[in-house]
Amino acid sequence: MRVGVIGGGQLARMMVPAAIELGIEIAVLGESQDSSARIAVTAIGDHRDPEVVLAFARDVDVITFDHEHVPQPVLRALVDAGVAVRPGPEALLHAQDKLVLRERLQQLGVPQPEWARVADADELAAFLERVGGRAVVKTPRGGYDGHGVRVVSSAREADDWLADGPLLAEELVAFRRELAQLVARRPSGDVAVWPLVETVQGGGVCREVFAPAPRATARTERVSREIAHSLAQALGVTGVLAVELFETADDRVLVNELAMRPHNSGHWTIDGAVTSQFEQHLRAVLDLPLGSTDAIAPWSAMVNVLGGPADGDLDRPMPLLMADQPAAKVHLYGKAPRPGRKIGHVTATGADLDEAVFQARAAAAFFA
Amino acid sequence: MRVGVIGGGQLARMMVPAAIELGIEIAVLGESQDSSARIAVTAIGDHRDPEVVLAFARDVDVITFDHEHVPQPVLRALVDAGVAVRPGPEALLHAQDKLVLRERLQQLGVPQPEWARVADADELAAFLERVGGRAVVKTPRGGYDGHGVRVVSSAREADDWLADGPLLAEELVAFRRELAQLVARRPSGDVAVWPLVETVQGGGVCREVFAPAPRATARTERVSREIAHSLAQALGVTGVLAVELFETADDRVLVNELAMRPHNSGHWTIDGAVTSQFEQHLRAVLDLPLGSTDAIAPWSAMVNVLGGPADGDLDRPMPLLMADQPAAKVHLYGKAPRPGRKIGHVTATGADLDEAVFQARAAAAFFA
Known part of the structure; x- marks a missing residue:
């Protein structure tokens, strides 16, 4: 059994001891020779490049991830090539796009904060009014550890981000x-x-x-x-x-x-x-x-x-x-x-x- | 901190998860690409060759072992070159040579089975008489997992081994x-x-x-x-x-x-x-x-x-x-x-x- 991990951060690193103990071979596509998971890095390259990722996937039984940043087209290319991708693209999308997640949770009836998809300052202003004047705005993609998250109390405070597309607005949960x-x-x-x-x-x-x-x-x-x-x-x-x-x-x-x-x-x-x-x-x-x-x-x-x-x-x-x-x-x-x-x-x-x-x-x- | 391990067996392999978790770099001198500890193997060579071992030791802070088979002259060469060897040659000798160990335990007054150094069949016969007619004979060096160990009830049963040098004879402990x-x-x-x-x-x-x-x-x-x-x-x-x-x-x-x-x-x-x-x-x-x-x-x-x-x-x-x-x-x-x-x-x-x-x-x- 051979697992391929895309991304060489600490999560990939900490999979290595578990793989060693279970007798599972592990290979990591790292960002550099200096990746946290370097002991298991077998290839270095850009996880956004389908050719790099497909070549890496050739010798493993399953592909999994250190992070959620592999683009959907790359994930689809892996699936189309017959690679076992776990989690798969449909599932991963919910961890990649916060708006997709909020919509899905709503469909499923899962309890969550008040939220709205806001495409411009007017929509954000309406949401702010609805939730009491203050809200959290988040870029739907690419945020982590507080990046891409901002607390706002006026509709113009997200103009820079809105220029790049719709945002997720959420109530400030007490x-x-x-x-x-x-x-x-x-x-x-x-x-x-x-x-x-x-x-x-x-x-x-x-x-x-x-x-x-x-x-x-x-x-x-x-x-x-x-x-x-x-x-x-x-x-x-x-x-x-x-x-x-x-x-x-x-x-x-x-x-x-x-x-x-x-x-x-x-x-x-x-x-x-x-x-x-x-x-x-x-x-x-x-x-x-x-x-x-x-x-x-x-x-x-x-x-x-x-x-x-x-x-x-x-x-x-x-x-x-x-x-x-x-x-x-x-x-x-x-x-x-x-x-x-x-x-x-x-x-x-x-x-x-x-x-x-x-x-x-x-x-x-x-x-x- | 960088530890070098001589020998790529399962003991070296199981040091790797511990090293990964502690953030310690680990390098292994393996027997082959296929060594049990292959994920950490950085050099392949013969642990009895001083040049191989000295070259391997150049980039590490301390040398330790997967097994006890590194010859004393190689260990001494490492020490002479200023390498930290742990355990050191003097200590390791007691794990390498069962006669040396028995003599030392006797000096220290540590409880152990009846034993004798037997150089020929006559000495073995005398020991057999002393311990009741049956004894364990062991080659002083190189034995492991039952290899180099034999139960004898007559003095001629160790002739093949005695041809290579003195043996350790021990009482059969009940x-x-x-x-x-x-x-x-x-x-x-x-x-x-x-x-x-x-x-x-x-x-x-x-x-x-x-x-x-x-x-x-x-x-x-x-x-x-x-x-x-x-x-x-x-x-x-x-x-x-x-x-x-x-x-x-x-x-x-x-x-x-x-x-x-x-x-x-x-x-x-x-x-x-x-x-x-x-x-x-x-x-x-x-x-x-x-x-x-x-x-x-x-x-x-x-x-x-x-x-x-x-x-x-x-x-x-x-x-x-x-x-x-x-x-x-x-x-x-x-x-x-x-x-x-x-x-x-x-x-x-x-x-x-x-x-x-x-x-x-x-x-x-x-x-x-």
């Missing part, structure tokens, strides 16, 4: 906190569901994840599970699907965004679950039976390493970190430190959430 | 079971100790491991820990040290053999301990602080996959195995099936030993 529900689905239809988690964002970037989501009601857990399960089926997802959710003050959950690949909200599963999201993604895209999603400890806490040391030396903090936090699981992505960049994460597990959070934060802080 | 104590030591002296385990051998090959060793007395655990800890210090081991032990019917523990590298008796730590032996080995040889050796579940059971399917197809059993045992952790080594060959292992963890053993055995049986 959420209590953010949650994420991770599931995996294989082509034959089986779905595996991990525990619901709480995610803490800052500056549009995931900072911390607590698993399971503390103090979540049984109803919230059930609704979140049902939403993610039914979305995986309805959209025909193959592989991991992460559904980002708002938990509102009046105890509803609304779908914020989704990702059709391993996701930051699931990094805790490497150390905290029987089957990690990376192993599960490989199983799912190969249409192998899915593994147990049970947690291996009552609590897991994951803290991202953002930016890194000012001197760029990631080796320097390691001795002190490891001496101070011998139970912390450090994961570095082989990326050069740069302000705000996700360069790694730390997970701690245990019987006490506060202690796990403390350990993971203390370890991650050594990289500041 | 042991109740075999145990193994895994530790790791870093150059600065810190030693980390995992729980004592029970190992089940068959045909000279490890078949199963139960962690922790069921029904071990506190005294057995303490003595085993003390033996391994003091040996790591006395021999100046850097990296993982596995001490294979006999537990006798009268509740003593005797040192059988030792290995200065990750060891089959420690494979359970990948899924069953906070820090796996592979991560710990990397930390130790880089002189980084050692990680927690706590188990993450009350029980772990590891079952080796020996031989593999007669048709050589390792992909075929996977769907049924995974459907039947969703919590089993399957590890395959990227090696072609061959009768008796170690090609993988399966670990299961949980609150109940019998259930973990059942799961691991059931999963491994799919490869038969």
Whole structure:
């Protein structure tokens, strides 16, 4: 069995240990020799170039992804060439285009924030009036980690983006906190569901994840599970699907965004679950039976390493970190430190959430 | 940080996921393009050739090993060239030469079976008389997994081996079971100790491991820990040290053999301990602080996959195995099936030993 991954970022990198353990060959189409997943990079090229991607796909049993940026025409060319593409183009479109997703969620009756497709300032003004004067506008495509997202309180504040096409406008949800529900689905239809988690964002970037989501009601857990399960089926997802959710003050959950690949909200599963999201993604895209999603400890806490040391030396903090936090699981992505960049994460597990959070934060802080 | 591993077998292979997660670069000197650790192989050559090994060592911060077969003159050449070799030649000699080990254990007063260095049939006859007419003879060097080991009851049965030099003769220990104590030591002296385990051998090959060793007395655990800890210090081991032990019917523990590298008796730590032996080995040889050796579940059971399917197809059993045992952790080594060959292992963890053993055995049986 040989899996080809398009994109050489940290998600591809973290698939490699899972592939090695399962005895699955893994090949990565990377951006450069210096890609995070470089140990498995077998080709370097542009994922927007059909010829590059088709040539890469020739020697693998299935193609999957480190990111959602492969254009639809390239995905279609793969399918037309008989390549198993998982997730497939129809499913992936919902992770590529936020307007397509919102329309589909509406059709499916899935709870989500108020939203509108706005093509000009007048439409945005009308939406602003409807939702109380402030809204989030998003470019339908290409946004990530806070890019392509802007809070506006007047209709002219999105003129620059509107020049490029219609935008998604959403109400500003007064959420209590953010949650994420991770599931995996294989082509034959089986779905595996991990525990619901709480995610803490800052500056549009995931900072911390607590698993399971503390103090979540049984109803919230059930609704979140049902939403993610039914979305995986309805959209025909193959592989991991992460559904980002708002938990509102009046105890509803609304779908914020989704990702059709391993996701930051699931990094805790490497150390905290029987089957990690990376192993599960490989199983799912190969249409192998899915593994147990049970947690291996009552609590897991994951803290991202953002930016890194000012001197760029990631080796320097390691001795002190490891001496101070011998139970912390450090994961570095082989990326050069740069302000705000996700360069790694730390997970701690245990019987006490506060202690796990403390350990993971203390370890991650050594990289500041 | 860049670690160079001499030898491309499954132990090198299983260091790779640990290196990827920690952000440590890993390079392997493999036997062939087809080595088990091929994803990290950066050079192919003979580990007995000083030029090959010195060239490989040029670009790494430390040299360590997949096996103990690098000759002493090659190890010395590395040290003379200023390379950090961990474990170093003096320590490694005790894992390379069983006579050297027995002599050293005697000096240190470590409990071990009755033994003698026998240079000819007369000396073997004298030893046989001393231990009751039957003994184990071992070639001092090059043995592994039952090779170079023979049970004899007359002095002429080792003539072929004696022609090549002196042998180690040992009493046949009437042991109740075999145990193994895994530790790791870093150059600065810190030693980390995992729980004592029970190992089940068959045909000279490890078949199963139960962690922790069921029904071990506190005294057995303490003595085993003390033996391994003091040996790591006395021999100046850097990296993982596995001490294979006999537990006798009268509740003593005797040192059988030792290995200065990750060891089959420690494979359970990948899924069953906070820090796996592979991560710990990397930390130790880089002189980084050692990680927690706590188990993450009350029980772990590891079952080796020996031989593999007669048709050589390792992909075929996977769907049924995974459907039947969703919590089993399957590890395959990227090696072609061959009768008796170690090609993988399966670990299961949980609150109940019998259930973990059942799961691991059931999963491994799919490869038969």
